[in-house]
Amino acid sequence: MDSVPSFEKESTTNEVAVKIRKDRNQDVLGSIRRARNVQLCFLVDCTCSMYPHIDTIRTSIGEILKKLIDDRAPQAGVDTTRIAQSMELAFVAYRDIGDKTEVLQFTNAEKFKAFTSGLRAEGGGIDLTKDVFGGLEKALNLSWSDEYGTKVIFHICDYPAHGNEYNSGVRDSYPGGDPTGLTARTLFLQLREKGIQYYFGKLTNHTDVMIKKFSEEYGEAITVFDVMDVETIKTAVIDSVSLEVSTSVSSS
Known part of the structure; x- marks a missing residue:
């Protein structure tokens, strides 16, 4: 049987190599496109103690959406650079054990704004700790x-989760921890498995012990932003999303 000429073998090898390169490039481009597709969940304590902050959070959300997904033509003196190519937004408003948790599944900006416009600070029980784990489970x-x-996930709250190991001695009706058996270890393991990045918006020092414990379970120091006003909330959320988009694109 006649052997295949060497130049034909070379040609076939080159075609295979070109195809592999094209496929690899397509995979990379696909990963980069996905990196600019963003799912952002606001996890927010909406108990009575958060009353002074709810309006601030609501106002800042409008500013955040303009920056992250505004696709208007550039205007003089206005930065309208679009960070996310595509974005879905969700909201989990948690309170305390026995209180109502409100959940908005991932949706568009208009439905998201309509949902947040109706948020109210209510509930919370007689203690100061909150159902943080229940809220985080809903977000997951x-x-x-x-x-x-x-x-x-961008989490904003003023008081920590139930359990002595998560608070600095504030009044807690469940000092032994979450009464349903949820733990930071299992929740943050799920965060890792799902590829979700967690950022924290700090309002008081009462959450310091909790965040230190969360960092241990997360496996790295959690990025914490002070979020006492509209501008700092806006900057914190935009910076965290921008960082994750850049990191995802670089990894791709």
Whole structure:
């Protein structure tokens, strides 16, 4: 049987190599596109103690959306650089054990703004600790999708989770921890598995012990932002999402 000429073998090898390169480039481009697809969940304590902050959070959300997904033409003196190519937004308003938790599944900006406009600070029980773990579990059970390469939970609260190991001695009706058996270890393990990045918006020093403990379970120091006013909340959320988009693109 006649052997295949060497130049034909070379040609076939080159075609295979070119195809592999094209496929690899397509994979990389696909990963980069997914990196600019963002799912952002606001996890917010909405108990009575948060009353002074709810309006501030609501106002800042409008500013955040303009910066993250505004696709208007550039205007003089206005920065309208679009950070996210595609964005879905969710909101988990948690309170305390026995109180109502309100959940908005991932949706568009208009439905998100309509939901947040109706938020109220209520409930919270007689103690100061909150159902942080219940809220975080609800956030983890949202419809996170692999089509979105950047996934972020931004958590804002003024008091810590139930359990002595998470607070600095504030009044707690459940000093032994979450009464349903939820733990920071299992919740943050799920965060890792789902590829979700967690950022924290700090309002008081009462959450310092909790965040230190969360960092241990997370496996790295959690980035904490002071969020006492509209401008600092806006900057904190935009910076965290921008960082994750950049990191995802670089990894791709």
